[in-house]
Amino acid sequence: MALYDPFWPNHIPRTITPPASSVWHNLAVSAARFPDKAALVFFGTETSYAELAAQVERLAAYLHGLGVRRGDRVIVFMQNCPQLVAAHYAILRANAVVVPVNPMNLAHELQHYIEDSGARVALSTGDLAPQLAKASDALPAGQRLEHLIISQFTDAFDPAVQGEDAPPPAWQDWLCRDYPPPAIAGAQLHRYRDALACTAAAPEHVVGQEDLAVLPYTSGTTGLPKGCMHLHRSINYNAVASTLWGYHSMQTVTLSVVPMFHITGMVVVMHGGIYLGATQILMPRWDRDLAGRLISKWRVTSWTNIPTMVIDLLASPNFASYDLTSLRHIGGGGAAMPQAVAQRLLEQYGLRYVEGYGLTETAAPSHSNPTDRPKQQCLGIPLIGVDARIIDPDTLAELSPGEQGEIIVRGPQVFEGYWKHPEATARAFIDFEGERFFRTGDLGRTDDEGYFFITDRLKRMxxxxxxxxxxxxxxxxxxxxxxxxxxxxxxxxxxxxxxxxxxxxxxxxxxxxxxxxxxxxxxxxxxxxxxxxxxxxxxxxxxxxxxxxxxxxxxxxxxxx
Structure with a gap:
């Protein structure tokens, strides 16, 4: 057995049976179980599970009416908001594939996502739609978008909201403005609110665990970003595994501020929360004082973040007025949490910051620290059902604890390969002890208890x-x-x-x-x-x-x- 077995959390299984259904079914089940419960809260406006499921049905029917069919790729280009969540589930409900795109990308960058994915339909908020239009116009006629569905932020919240839920004053114009539709060559523009008014029936849901669900893009050492092919199976696996690992339940209230275009926000926060029937308090961007107010008002129990957010919140001059006592789980990844900050969280709030590790290719976490026994500035131990090793990157021989080598990973959440890049896919995997392992390109070591630590990277990043x-x-x-x-x-x-x-x-x-x-x-x-x-x-x-x-x-x- 692996070295970390003595430190395995007692009430977490070593393996799990993931759902055999699609990711969309998780919303259908939660809506049936908790119809009146708040699924999403956005600047004080609550969307119940029943309302969210109904929106998804209508939006899926509208997409089907635009010609979206099984396996088609559809771009979602938004900050965190209820429309993003509805778009993801509607695309999946319509048997299609979500292409999540970083909302910070500009037109020159967006051209590649449209062209490479072959998407002909996109959903965006009004503030970002001009960049998509500009990108589409720059492409040859046969590769452009054909339909662009545009939402205003105020489709999902009351701009007159006051008090703790109110957006920061600097965001008022950004969030409350009614953006005019951009000019776009050869494409039809659609209002999101019209799509939600669709009265047609959604198509029969025919996709399952072996169908492509999400095509998030990741860059590499050379060339343009490549799409990571994730099936419903791999997304569902980590949505379930991460909720078990963090001791979450339907009573969990999350501060959903890590971007949902990113694999962690998408899988761990959004899909994990919907699977549970939890309540998500959405933030479209980071603002430390808004975060402090929302945690306090909504009694947030779980906050997945990047360490710089915690550092920023602790530095707020208003920090003493915020009540963080509801928090039961706090953690994240992407960068190491400074030891002094982690120690302050422990001493002042009894919170152990739980660091994890994962990549777009692994549907977010492949490793995480046990919640009851985390180590600081550590990747943790392999997640439920994951086999991870440290090997010599040249000889591919497994190394002993303390020796630096490349981290390789095998598990149910690992992607199928890179979209339209079979050569890159072949380079990304090795046969090790008769099994297919993904080469992370990160250098690390294990300690004598089997915890993983990152030391350097092979990839230029x-x-x-x-x-x-x-x-x-x-x-x-x-x-x-x-x-x-x-x-x-x-x-x-x-x-x-x-x-x-x-x-x-x-x-x-x-x-x-x-x-x-x-x-x-x-x-x-x-x-x-x-x-x-x-x-x-x-x-x-x-x-x-x-x-x-x-x-x-x-x-x-x-x-x-």
Whole structure:
């Protein structure tokens, strides 16, 4: 048996039987069990399980009327809001596949998601719809969107709300404005409220656990983002496993602020909550004082987050006025929780911060700390039903505790492969002891008790406040700048984000007067803000190998810690 067996939580099973049904069935079951219970709360407006299920039925029927059929990919491009949840479940109810897209992406980036997924239908909020329209217009006629369903935030809440549930004043214009529809070539625009008024019957639900459910995109060391093929089976597995691991029940109240386009927010928070029949308090963006008020008012019991959110909340000048005593579970991943902050949570609130580890390819957690016995700055132990090892990345031999090697993972939540990229899929898996293991590309070690710790990464990646940034993607966008001849993107230390983006740039002849501020400003207009370099360093030439490849690792090693 594995080393971590003595520390396995007593009341958590070693293996589970996941639902044989689709992810949509979880909503249908919870709506039948708890029809009048609040499924979602958004700025004080409650949506019951019965109301949510009815919205999903009508929206699924509308999608079917637009031509959406089994296996079709449909883009969801929104911040956290009730419309996002309804869109996910309606797409699944219509037998189609959800393509969740980061709402911070701009038109240049969005073109790839439309083109690569083959999506012809998208759902968006009014603030983001112009970017989708611009992206679609830039594509050849046969690859553009054909339908765009647009919601206003006020479709889901009363803009006159006051008190603890009210949006921050700085958000009023963003959330309460009625955005005009954008012009979009060759596509029909639809109002979300009209879709919810659909009176047609939804199609027969025919997909099951072996059908494709979600196609979230992840970038890599080279090239553009690749879609991770997750079946209903793999999404359901981690939705169930994560709720068991965190001791959650139908009485759980979550602060749902981690982005639901991201695999953790989607699977652990959204799908896990719907599966349980829990109540989710939705936040479209992070705001520390809104979070403090919502935790206090709604008696939030569970908060999945990234550590920078906790650090920010604790630093609020209003922090003493917030009541966190309802919290029973707090944890997250994406970045290590500073030891001092974890200790403060323990000493002041008796809360043990539970860190976990997972990737888009593993439908969020493959590892998590036992809630009753977590270790700080640790990935934890393999989740229910997961087999994880540390191997030598070159020889593929398993290593002993304390030795650094690559983390490999096998389990029911691991994805099927990369959409339309069989070669990348083949490289991502190895045969180990007769089983198919996924190579994470992360370097780690285990201790004598079988807990996993991350030590480095094989893949070239930057981790800024939990956002994974792939330098090759940023470089590809930067090469569009007329003054940039070459660029190499590396990680720089950041006291708040952990790491941030630094670009080492060679300017084209004749553009020597271009300064760092101009390049940063251009990047902000052409890529998601979290990818934008915060630091630009100019050099005469980049170091290169004998074959002409840029030696990025040399630049990274020279970067001061």
């Amino acid at each position: 930057i981790n800024a406040s939990g956002f994974k940034i792939w330098p090759a993607e940023v470089e590809a966008l930067m090469f569009r700048h007329p003054a940039i001849q070459e660029a190499c993107v590396i990680a720089a230390r950041d006291d708040y984000r952990g790491e941030t983006v630094k670009a080492v740039v060679v300017l084209r002849p004749g553009h020597e007067d271009t300064d760092a501020e101009q390049i940063i400003a251009w990047c902000r207009e052409n890529m998601a803000v979290y990818k934008t370099p915060r630091i630009v360093e100019f050099v005469q030439a980049l170091p290169k190998s004998g074959s002409g490849k840029v030696m990025w690792r040399l630049l990274q090693e020279k970067e001061p810690a």
